[in-house]
Amino acid sequence: MHPFGPEATSDPHPINARLREDSPAHEIPLGPNLNAWLITRYDDARRALNDPRLSKNIKDAPVRTSGGWPDDLRKAMDSHMLSADPPNHTRLRKLVSSVFTARRIADLRPDVQRISDELLDGFAGRDEVDLIGEYAFPLPLQVICELLGVPIDDRDSFRTWSNTIIASALAQGDALAAATSMNDYVRELIARKRAEPDHALLSGLISAADEGDRLSEDELTSLVFLLLLAGHETTVNLIGNGVYLLLSHPDRMAQLRAYPEQLSPAIEEFLRFESPVKTSTIRMATEPVEFDGVTVPAGAVVMISLLSANHDPAAFADPERFDPARTDNQHLAFGHGIHYCLGAPLARLEGQIAFTGLLERFPKLRAAQPLDELAWRPGALLRGLDRLPVMLH
Template sequence: MTTANAELFTPAFQADPHPVYARLRAEEPVHRVTLPGGNLAWLVTRYDDARQALSDPRLAKGGLLTPTGPNAFMDPAVIAAMSTHMLTADPPDHTRLRRLVSAAFTHRRVELLRPRVEEITAGLLDAMAGRDEVDLIDAFAFPLPIQVICELLGVPAEDRDSFREWSDTIVAGVMSGDRLPWAFASMLAYLREMLARKRAEPADDLVSALISVREEGDALTENELTSTVFLLLIAGHETTVNLLGNAVHVLLSRRERWEALRADPELLPSAIEEFLRYESPVETATFRVAVADVELGGTTIPAGDAVLIGLLAGNRDDRRFAAAGEFDPARGDNAHLAFGHGIHYCLGAPLARLEARIALGALLARFGDLRLAVEPQELLWRPGVLMRGLVGLPVTGLG
């Protein structure tokens, strides 16, 4: 077994996981790991294996968030009310849920957000201008997507700090300790009250649309509603917070990258795809369980074992991407896995791309002298195995 096993999930690994992932891809691409909290799983690190695993029906979603699974310490009623959504479902349940949610979360609804995203972005940049130093995560990367998703869903923006605390705790998983059940229970209580309010006073928002959507006589159940709104709130801002923070970090850690993109803003769309590949905001896909023996990368995963698919690791695979360890904003062949693959491909990918293009474009144009206020190695990265993002990103040059 490779020595990389001892290095996984340590603070040094959180700061820079890429060397460890490179060794795993070379030596043991499907690797048995002990996760924080003690659960065992197979970690998939090569691109082709990851892409196969993401669409293999023998690697199922159902059965992980159950009273007998890794979350056995959780209240079963809370689990049911927060995990009955697309991301934990297999066909035919997944097919039904995705159809119902897609009927409300339309491309038109996302595109109508463009003027509002531009307005929020401009306001946040105005608030930053002239300050000696700001934390770009707190001042920009977090408030933009959380305000957008709150407005899309019809959630009061003043509640965003509570959502941030709950979300950070939930995303960190077992590394949050005994705060995890509290975060789930607090968010569930909030969502139930909000759904009751939206039923009494429906509005032109996504939550009201989810409550009222009907397809061939079918509708979302109460647990499906709380679970779906929970998923949209978490996924609707977490990915974009990390995408924006990671992108600026990539650009400012090598000054010539920032200057090159400012000089040629037409590169921004392809640069965003490269940010998604190079420093993927979602590090691993959510857990799957083998319902039959599955061979990946020359390793047989026995039925019943958990599988963790490395999106960040696969996106740095030299077998798939030329010079995968180099940042190339003009990269053309960029079929990265940052938003997943197959039936669970991220429904919110168009919204994340829309926000990134507007936000990064405006930031580059407004603050040409932006620079890191600390050395790159001083930055702290968020704990956990799911997300790849910074705790904070101090910047200066806002004159």
């Protein structure tokens, strides 16, 4: 009964339910000679996400040192706030927050709308499309590229690198080569932005300062990696999983079309029911941590199942019922505490525009194959479909 095994890839919810019932924390195999403790209950997950004894500074944890990353590449990818504890996390978040503001996100609305419209315009004259590859994937990727100021001609490379890196938890083989190529490109992009700054986020991050403090080169490249991989892939899954849920519940899709003002709570239910991120990025226990009588030992790798916590009946009424009108929905899809996702407002904005355009333009949208035959992407981190073929008319 492994929560990340093949049997759990298509439908993890029954296995998560059994894990929640059996114990508050489970030691599971994560790789050769490597175990991790998995937290599955809502209250425990919420506490663990903000517990200072569970460190995000995991550069020396076995799961990071066993993957074959060169030290310079690891620093270029991992020197961001999601891999830091206070006070360094506080410093990084303050610098990034000074640039990645609510105003900047709000100002992106016309760009997000334009990108969504252009992608949907591209479906003209077609009966069947893959909504993942042709809509859910390119929309947030193009938004992130707009946000960073990445030239249009370079965006296909970002798509290839992102796909390759995210497909491998330990980043060996092709993923290592992709990460190296992306890192080389990002460093060149930073150099261009230093020489010719613009109004995009990356130029703002380069110039961001607080009492003389600035982001280092590794911190800048790491933030780009974080935006491209974490910020992009999660929104792909928000859109894809949300459409999948609506196709599975055509009555709910019809209700959203009739009452588009209900889309905001529906997006929160998409996030809860099929959380785009299955588990939090790993932590390491700096001392023993107890969860309802079960002690996670010091030095242990800890993972928190956001997907399982979001189906905990102790936190959600009738959690296995998909209810787009659910109002009391304090899900953990964006995390909790000091590491709460800084990009959550952008993901919600993209979701609002993506679903609105799709539902308005294609009133007869339906699945092109049985939904139970769709393939979900394997792995411990993300929850998303590989493809989502749909009929538009």
